[in-house]
Amino acid sequence: MRIQPRQQILDIWRAMMATCWDGRQWSWDGIVDRNSISDTEQLLCLLYPATEIDNFALDNPGRIEGDVRVALEPLGYDEPIPSAIVSLLENYLRNNTRDDGQPDFSAGSYLESADPEREPTKVQRTIEVVDAYSMSLTLCSAGLRFLRAYDAAAKSTSTKRRIETLAAGLSARLTAAMAGLIRSFTVTAVAPKSPEGQAMIGMLNQTGRPERMVVADFTRTMDRVRARLRSGVDIGLDDATRDALDDEHMLFECGWSWGIIRGAAPVAFIEDAIAQEPGIANPRPSLYFTMTALDGINDLLSPRAGELALLDEKQHLLAQALRTRWELAQRYWSTIARFGSGSWPLEDIPWRTADGEQSDYFSLLVSAVLVQDLVARTASDDDLTRAVTIFDELAARGRIIRRPLRGDPAVALHTPGVRLPLKGSEAIDHGPELEWVASDFSAVLLKRVLQVAGLSNNVATRDKLMELAKFTMDHVVARSICSGAAKGLWDDLAGVFGPAEAERETRPSWYMTARIVECLVAAERTYRSSLPNWPELQSLALTLLNTAEHRYNQEMLNESADTMAYPLEHVEERIDQARKQIRDDAAATVVHALEALRELEKFATARRDAARSV
Template sequence: MRIQPRQQILDIWSAMMSTCWDGHEWSWDGIVDRNSISDSEQLLCLLYPATEINSFALANPARIEGDVGAALAPLGIEEPIPSAVVSLLERYLRQNTREDGQPDFSAGSYLSSGDPAKEPTKAQREIEVVDAYSMSLTLCMSGLRFVRAYEIGVKSESTRQRIKSITNGLSARLTAAMTGLMRSFIVKKVSPKSPEGQVMIGMLNRTGEPEKMVVSGIARSLEHVRSRLRSDIKLDDVTVEALDDENMLFECGWSWGTVRGAAPVDFIEESIAHKPGIADPRPYLYFTVIALDGINDLMSQRTGELALLDEKQHRLAQALRTRWELTQTYWSTVARFGSGAWPLEDIPWRTTDGEQSDYFSLIVSAVLIQDLVAGTASDDDLTRAVAIFDELAGRGRIIRRPLSGDPAIALHTPGVRLTLKGTERVDNGPILQWEASDFAAVLLKRMLQAARLSNNITARAKLLELAKLTMDHLAARRIHTGPARGLWDDPAGIFSSDEADRVGQPSWYMTERVIECLVAAERTFRESAPNWPELQTVARLLVNTAEHRYHQEMLNVSADNVPDALEHVEEHIDQGEGQIREDAATAIVRAIDALRELDKVATGRRDAARSG
């Protein structure tokens, strides 16, 4: 299936109108009851394309493109589409603000009990997780971009007051989300002799080196990260002492929520900056990548251009950027550690708590690709990553047929279950779990990002081929009946023939991730095609051939009587020669045009000679 981001986003928007909008009220529920995260995901399905892709912009009603307006037509029956989006933002802020006026980031129905005999308590449903902070960060940035653009054409004072209120609400929520991410970051010391240290050494030691040499090699590879963690980030004394000792290992990243013992953020007054954390003080790979993605949206060029952040938010953004850089460098380094086969190539990846899964390999690959996007990894690294994506697509039963009872199905449904250690401390409830079921969407997004950057024609072709196959897989998982037709996620479309397993309600968790993939695809396709070295070679050969034949034909004419056709040939050759380094494909077209004209001239000359 071809990936056609414009049409596929419009199809999702049309499906959202059928599912969420009855003409008067917007429905926020899906396959599970609404919560702060699903609300962010649902609204991002609309706002993320609208603020990331110019042709989907909704802020100016006079400039909404025809097919975009048609897809959202039901939303614009009672009021203009931009005004309806403003109403949705108002509702979002109301239902995700606590009675005391503080932003609500509770995970609610996304949390499940790890004990089948116990349900999560009410207090546990209010637990906040990194996913809520990250999704809110992205939603607030999108919302602020939208209202900033919408405000330009607004004359009504009452509407301006609404916009001001929304801007203040989104800004307050953004500050809280950034603060939550700050306090969820963790650097964990790991003793080489501990069970965690032994798992790490075993994972990174692909050549059977003595343990002491491996620890020393890890220390050398991570010296820059270690040094910046000590100097640029506020850490507790125990962690600083551990980082000073090169015989100690360490991990960095984001836990599932605000870490137990996290230091307060002293320049933020909101309660989230000071209340005690409960999350286990160790990085979780899933939540680390979720945090990295959110912070990446915060650092986009458009954020600076629009001056969306206030002074405190700038301080938070700089602190988060430092953590983003160091975390990416850390995981990219350990993924490629050593001189032989990468640890990442030894699928599945094993975390220091002893868990292993193909999903963890995918998550580490995602960090590696983001590192390539940031410009710190090489194209050779990308070429090696292609083989990893290919292997994961096969193991994840995306490009291979699943068998009956295939354990790989669990990667997609119910997903990889992550135990949120520390949740059992809340209200004497059961330990809670998080289900990560976005394997296919994560794979697709990272392959599209990689393809946008690749200068290797074989690697790019393979990535785009795998992306099409992954889109086939995801297309088969769309809901096919009922009002939610065209949204996600119905895994039974791939993994079950039993009609009882079919799903009719949307998963905003999965639908939003498909939207992210389509936005990534639009960015990839919007870029100019790579100017392959091989293509430049062909272009140069054709231009040189055309130029040589042009000179041959010029031998047959006088300088003061050059035919118009040959003057056109000269123009094509000059244009082609000038485009070889920048746009070899167009240079080839120019050369072919020149050769075609030259063939006509030569044919005419031969015909004239025969008739004479």
């Protein structure tokens, strides 16, 4: 189906009003008990489009567009819509602040036990994960931008006081989330002969070269990343890791673990508990949490956020530290994905991690990081062409564009999802090792396909990507809830895989719904961006322009040119306009040239008719 961001976001907002708002109280529940992450995801379904898409802005009561106002009308019965959003943000902060006044990032009901015989303990439910920090970066920066704009439009002194208090609370949460992300970044040195090193070399070595040559190429390729890790990252690296990075015979990985790592150094200039308390996560990068962290940091560092100067002095220091890690992690995984001179390791699906795990989902995660890096840099046609093949293969293997078989193991990518162990969590309260379940394969694929489509300067490549995006959207829409109050939200997997694989669901998953909203915002950006001036279109435009100009010159040579000079002035204007636009807008040139040719054909036909009547 065609992706229609405006209509589909409004449909989600209407569904949220029916599900969450009873006219007096907002409901935070969903398919699982509410927790800090699901609360954040739920609010992002409203605030992310409202702060990323100008036509969805909610910060000025007098300028909210008609269809937007209608969609959120239930929220604005008793007070203006912006004031209602302020109330939701105040409620959010109350729900997610601990008794000691510190921000609460606990993952709660999103945490599952790796041992089917044991449940996570109550203390383990308070464990914080990178998802909570990353999503809070996006929400707090969006909330602060909304409040900045609403403050300029607000007239009431009491409203301005509410905004000031709320902004301070969001800013404090933002600071804590930034500190948590900094302390969750890690670098792991790997000996080539170790099992982890052999797994890495196995992925990197796509041409069967001797191991020593692969290690030498890794050392040379990663020289700048290694140097910046040693000099530019002063938190999260212990002395042993620094020494290992000095050894050019060692491999390494960098990225984000699932939470604050064991042995992470404190952030000395931040007083919040999160900047000082000991970490528990195993200091090894996770592909999933690395991608999640990169997305949140990207939202924080976006031009829209930077325009309003939302950060204070300490936050600027934290943001710079996150930017360094963001750049290094993107460069590292983008380089690993395309390592060597032959086939890319990323093309060798499924991706195999250093700890021996393999999954199509890991290939998709590496692809997602690669796309993020291509967005930040100039992508070559070869990069994009090969990315199309990878995404197409992943869509087929993930049963997005192929019908699943009975008992198909690929269905597990979506339900129950890929289980990611949280190593180190078992040390808390003598509980079981915990797991994070990632079931967003289709949403990650859709978002990255749309982002790559926005980069492509090749008409055939872009067409393939947009077709793949439409097929993926078909899959996603089929998973929307089809009955009950939550109709139009996600995630009803039985809609795609049938009741044999998943039970019908009528309760919303804010985890999945928020990710679909991200996809729709990505689609809006792709649609709103200027199309490349396709070489094929330029060639056609130039051909039509020259044809029109030649026929115009022929008409001006005609013996009756004096009598036709005035009407032909309009044709000349069309041709001049077409020539002015050929470099910047070949499509407009085609339109003007065709109009000129149409007028010239009218003159030619009139002249032939006149000749026959003589």
